[in-house]
Amino acid sequence: MSHHIVEARDLHYTYSDGTIGLQGVTFRITHGESIALVGENGAGKSTLLMHTNGYLLASRGEMRIGDAPVTTHNLNIIRRTVGMVFQNSDDQLFMPTVFDDVAFGPMNLGLEKAEVEKRVREALTTVGASHLSKRPPYRLSQGEKRSVAIATVLAMSPDILVMDEPTSSLDPTSRLNLIKLLKTFRHTKIIATHDLDMAMDLCERTIVLHEGRVVADGPTAELFKDTTLLHRSNLEKPLRMQQCPVCGTVDKLNNTNHRSHP
Amino acid sequence: MHMADALISPAVGGTMWLATAGLIAHSSKKVTAQGDDRKVPLMGVLGAFIFAVQMINFTIPATGSSGHLGGGMILAILLGPYAAFLVMASVLFVQALFFADGGLLALGCNVVNLGFFPCFIAYPLIYRLIVHDKPKQGRIMLASVIASIIGLQLGAFGVVIETFLSGISSLSFKTFILLMQPIHLAIGIVEGIATAAVVTFVWKARPEVVMPSPSDKILDLRGILLGFAACALIFGTLLSRFSSKDPDGLEWSISKSRLYSNSYQNTSSDRVKAGDE
Amino acid sequence: MNNIGRNYFDINYMDTLSAGDSPLHRLDPRAKLITTLLFIVTVVSFDKYTLSAFLPFFLYPAALITSGKIPARYIINKVLLVCPFAILIGIFNPIIDTQILFHIGNMEVSDGWVSFFSIIIKSLLTVSAALILISLTGFNAVCEALIKLGIPRPFVIQLLFFYRYLFVLTDEAQRMDRARALRSFNTSxxxxxxxxxxxxxxxxxxxxxxxxxxxxxxxxxxxxxxxxTKTIKNTWKEFSFVAVWVSLFLLFRLYNIPVLLGDLVTGVVK
Structure with missing residues (x-):
């Protein structure tokens, strides 16, 4: 299943106002991998994500999805393969009802009505939002909006999921539910985030961006031990890797057991 | 400057509805032909933006009062005339439907006064003429102010004409026009300055959005004006029929129903008064 | 920030109502849209001194509110919120138009006052009809009906997008305005x-x-x-809904039912 591969080869991107987005990003992500993309604000995370579905096209170098480079000619195939979940769900949910919104993608694929309905039902069931189907999106809570936003992407049955800050502005319970949900997905995942605890839960590999360049690429658990690296990227060790403020120990595996301190 | 139902006769309201329908159809066709997918969400959020902006007031310098932006001109500058007209019409539709702002009979008049004049007259003939293809801060300022003033003057004149043709208000044409135009000159200057300030602000941050797109150049003004004249002619004929001496059709039923309603309320009194003279 | 605007913004509650289930909800949106439009046209077509003839027209909103199980209080509240607009429009009529039309006891009632109340009743009727339409159908289904009825697609799509982001943008403007107001003392x-x-x-x-x-x-x-995606039906139910209401509107338009009833009663008494 080679089309699950995401490969960047020396990507460069400069915005029209001269702001430099990317200056030489190279990596290769293979089938079923889960990647956390971290870095300070303005490091180029979002710019990089927008290259994966061809919304931005590299000024130099190339982005490859599967066997094909991302160009204007194969945008349809690329966008069917790569599903993108945006940081602000209000931007993603533009249709009148949740049902219409989830159906938007499949309809654009030109599927039969019955097939569209089936996909919508399945996608909403997967994210546990079937009961919201008839509601208008702006009446939903942040957590519900995020679930529906993910369903809109799942309904296209993409091979690769790309997410921008999926846990931002969620309350702790919604955040945990989302992490549980994402764990069940078999897709190749690229998740841009500042939530390093989530990254530890979901992603075995992490790519650190800094000023439009890859400064580290490796196993998540290893990278997050590197305090200087995190510091330079305006990041902080995941909570569970920090010393417990009460007993002073570090417990990597379980971030809940220190709650039992008196 | 929303016009109210109370000032409008069904014939004038109907003409303006017809004109509005024609303009919407024409603009829709043009927007589709331009084939700019980007405009679909852009138009939607800009409509919402104009709606929100109309709720925010600013203090008019040297006076105690406050004003707000109308929006037609800013929309035309950002979107070009056709898309801007559709946006303005959608805003006015929702306002009339949910807020009774102006009312449904007058909706056609309001779309023409607040949408047609700024988008199809003031923008292409004034703003574009001054700014040309080379936007500079001074030119944008000047063009916004003058175009806003002229757009609003035309709109106010539209109100006067529509009111006069309706023949419902007891004010004379001359009094009304002497009342409306100077007030709207003052409002136009203030609105123009505010428009210019907002447009130059955006131009400094994102010059590309204020740059006129070449597709706006081919404005089929003649077609629009011809269609407009046709609507006016059709309804003008109807209008003159209604106002003729013979009480026929609608007028007859109106005077009759009025007689009824009067006599009903007068059951206790014998002072029944006849309908319209 | 405009207070009326703020209060009015739970109009999106109507969309929640429109998800309800009743025979009226299940009716094809086109049937409801056409009926509402004809209702509005009929009401608007009365001249400015009409009062009594409007009475039977209240049957339409009343019947729809009851059988559509819409909370009447909600609709009434919304309609009353709009009332100030109508008052503003009509308030000059009693001043300009002072010709005496009739007397109630010793009180003189001028043309202006009659037309003033006529305007208010007109706007109560038309606005409530529009609100009921949305509550029974939902703004989106109404837009769909517009497309089916041949309204140009770009315009309907514009209505949809505008409506979708109306709340988002007004919220954003309100938040910005609040932040500004907190730092600019006592200036509205x-x-x-x-x-x-x-x-x-x-x-x-x-x-x-x-x-x-x-x-x-x-x-x-x-x-x-x-x-x-919505399915659009076209059955005898839709047809009869439109037909029944439209004939009623025509009846109310052509005959002043309250007057006829009054005549009947006085005739019997005599």
């Missing part, structure tokens, strides 16, 4: 300089938002067309 409106920067920022954020929405649309295969 802004200086021009503040205003242009405020609106300019709001506009830039709006443009960015449009860009992000477009990106989200493209990511899901948008190619210039917006498809809709």
């Amino acid at each position: 409106s802004m200086k021009l300089y503040t205003f242009s920067s405020f609106i300019g920022h709001l506009l830039l954020r709006t443009l960015d938002r449009a860009e992000r929405i477009y990106l989200a649309m493209c990511s899901r295969g948008f190619n210039g067309h917006i498809h809709m």
Whole structure:
């Protein structure tokens, strides 16, 4: 299943106002991998994500999805393969009802009505939002909006999921539910985030961006031990890797057991 | 400057509805032909933006009062005339439907006064003429102010004409026009300055959005004006029929129903008064 | 910020209502749209001194509210909120139009007052009809009906997008205005300089938002067309709904039922 591969080869991107987005990003992500993309604000995370579905096209170098480079000619195939979940769900949910919104993608694929309905039902069931189907999106809570936003992407049955800050502005319970949900997905995942605890839960590999360049690429658990690296990227060790403020120990595996301190 | 139902006769309201329908159809066709997918969400959020902006007031310098932006001109500058007209019409539709702002009979008049004049007259003939293809801060300022003033003057004149043709208000044409135009000159200057300030602000941050797109150049003004004249002619004929001496059709039923309603309320009194003279 | 605007913004509650289930909810949106439009046209077509003839027209909103199980209080509240607009429009009539029309006891009632109340009743009727339509159908289904009835697609899509982001944008403007008000003591409106920067920022954020929405649309295969999924029916139920109401409207329009009834009663008494 080679089309699950995401490969960047020396990507460069400069915005029209001269702001430099990317200056030489190279990596290769293979089938079923889960990647956390971290870095300070303005490091180029979002710019990089927008290259994966061809919304931005590299000024130099190339982005490859599967066997094909991302160009204007194969945008349809690329966008069917790569599903993108945006940081602000209000931007993603533009249709009148949740049902219409989830159906938007499949309809654009030109599927039969019955097939569209089936996909919508399945996608909403997967994210546990079937009961919201008839509601208008702006009446939903942040957590519900995020679930529906993910369903809109799942309904296209993409091979690769790309997410921008999926846990931002969620309350702790919604955040945990989302992490549980994402764990069940078999897709190749690229998740841009500042939530390093989530990254530890979901992603075995992490790519650190800094000023439009890859400064580290490796196993998540290893990278997050590197305090200087995190510091330079305006990041902080995941909570569970920090010393417990009460007993002073570090417990990597379980971030809940220190709650039992008196 | 929303016009109210109370000032409008069904014939004038109907003409303006017809004109509005024609303009919407024409603009829709043009927007589709331009084939700019980007405009679909852009138009939607800009409509919402104009709606929100109309709720925010600013203090008019040297006076105690406050004003707000109308929006037609800013929309035309950002979107070009056709898309801007559709946006303005959608805003006015929702306002009339949910807020009774102006009312449904007058909706056609309001779309023409607040949408047609700024988008199809003031923008292409004034703003574009001054700014040309080379936007500079001074030119944008000047063009916004003058175009806003002229757009609003035309709109106010539209109100006067529509009111006069309706023949419902007891004010004379001359009094009304002497009342409306100077007030709207003052409002136009203030609105123009505010428009210019907002447009130059955006131009400094994102010059590309204020740059006129070449597709706006081919404005089929003649077609629009011809269609407009046709609507006016059709309804003008109807209008003159209604106002003729013979009480026929609608007028007859109106005077009759009025007689009824009067006599009903007068059951206790014998002072029944006849309908319209 | 405009208070009426703020209170009115739970109009999106109507969309929640429209998800309800009743025979009226299940009716094809086109049937309800056409009936509402004809209702409005009929009401508006009365002249400005009409009062009594409007009475039977209240049957329409009353019947729809009851059988559609819409909370009557909600609709009444919304309609009353709109009332000030109508009062503002009509308030000059009693001043300009002082010809005495009739007397109630010793009180002289002028043309102006009659037309003033006529305007208010007209706007109560038309606005309640519009609100009921949305509560029974939902704004989106109404838009769908518009497309089916041949209204140009770009305009209907514009209505949909406008409505969708209306609440988002007014919320955003309100948040910005609140933040500004907290730092500008006791001033409700802004200086021009503040205003242009405020609106300019709001506009830039709006443009960015449009860009992000477009990106989200493209990511899901948008190619210039917006498809809709709803099924549209066309059965005798729809037909008879329109037919019954329209004939009633015609009846109410042509005959002043209250007067006829009054005549009948006085005739019997005599």
